[in-house]
Amino acid sequence: GPVYVSLGIGYIELAKSERNLFELIACLDDFEADDVNAFLYRGDMEELLDRLPDETGLSREQRRELLLLMWMFSHGIATLVTGKRVSLNDKELRRLLTKAYDSFRAKI
Numbered sequence: 066g067p068v069y070v071s072l073g074i075g076y077i078e079l080a081k082s083e084r085n086l087f088e089l090i091a092c093l094d095d096f097e098a099d100d101v102n103a104f105l106y107r108g109d110m111e112e113l114l115d116r117l118p119d120e121t122g123l124s125r126e127q128r129r130e131l132l133l134l135m136w137m138f139s140h141g142i143a144t145l146v147t148g149k150r151v152s153l154n155d156k157e158l159r160r161l162l163t164k165a166y167d168s169f170r171a172k173i
Contacts, residue, residue: 068117069131073139073162074155080143087147091140127173134169138162 080087114128121128139162145151153161 067120067163067166069135070159070162070166072132073135073142073165074158076136076139077143077146077153077158080147084147087143091143121170123173130173131166131169135162135166138165138169 080091110129110132114125114132117128117132119128121131123131142151142153142158142161146153
């Protein structure tokens with residue numbers, strides 16, 4: 066699947082397997098960012114955008130927006146998983162993230 070889906074799966078799997086670590090890294094204050102957009106323009110996010118294969122045909126700003134949307138969606142699922150509010154198997158998780166990716170990609 067698209068690399069954006071794989072990133073989301075990895076993020077959610079981290080939340081499942083390492084709840085305390087997820088809670089530590091999930092807080093935006095730890096990234097010294099006032100909001101999500103400031104977080105996305107940090108150097109490490111720029112490096113991530115540079116490293117992501119351009120399988121989308123989108124501009125850099127469009128890929129940044131897609132990454133933001135996928136991260137927000139993945140973060141929501143990860144938070145629900147760590148709070149034991151939802152349980153998803155690998156197939157369900159991949160289906161949800163692929164559907165989100167396809168929808169976000171179509172709107173950008």
